[in-house]
Ligand code: SF4
């Protein structure tokens with residue numbers, strides 16, 4: 378079972394929930410896809426055994442062969458190529474913007490002159506390790522690199538679905554989140570009961586409904602703010618999987634980089650119940666199809 382943990386906005390406690398759930402269960406593979414700011418390792422403290430560089434193929438143009446026809450510019454959906462045709466006997470020019478390139482390969486495939494070859498550009502690294510019997514994998518995007526989805530896709534190639542896979546997704550509702558949660562069996566949306574929390578939850582719900590991924594909500598710091606998140610979930614028939622009241626003990630534990638289940642074992646049962654809750658909803662959804 379692949380469970381992704383997402384949130385419409387940062388700072389809701391998404392990683393805290395993902396990490397504590399992982400530590401409460403057995404046979405876990407933990408995949409941190411929040412590649413711009415991976416921080417699950419701070420709490421899990423895995424022993425990292427290996428690292429693999431992550432590359433994407435970006436185009437390189439042989440201007441001796443190029444006729445400046447502009448086909449590569451036309452085919453690039455990401456505006457990563459500009460072609461300046463020559464005039465008055467002057468040579469033209471092809472400009473590549475590697476930070477916009479998604480490495481899709483369309484330009485090199487469609488260049489009629491065979492003037493484009495692909496060269497590897499390093500965008501980050503994937504680190505693999507373990508914590509007890511938990512397998513841990515995370516991606517780290519290079520600083521200044523804009524394209525996180527290709528790295529997230531490469532991190533997800535390590536998914537071992539014979540285990541319970543927990544994916545810590547990036548916050549938000551844009552491409553990186555969609556790349557991270559796609560193909561999940563279930564997605565947990567972690568939110569907080571505030572107007573901002575509700576606004577971003579609504580956006581995240583729209584995304585998950587489009588992707589047709591079953592989901593439920595975890596309300597963190599559930600006793601601060603107002604009841605509008607719960608009202609929204611009730612009206613939309615969205616299961617509230619767990620409510621975590623604000624606790625000084627959890628906040629202190631977080632600031633020390635220690636998961637609450639390691640400090641207070643009574644929390645383990647709560648996270649096991651969260652998992653059982655997810656299994657129940659998933660089984661119900663399966664039986665309807
Ligand atoms: S498609 Fe090929 S020949 Fe045409 S402008 Fe691009 S690199 Fe040059």
Ligand code: SF4
Nearest residue numbers: 453478479481482484
């Ligand atoms: S590889 Fe794809 S994204 Fe990159 S420049 Fe070529 S067409 Fe654009």
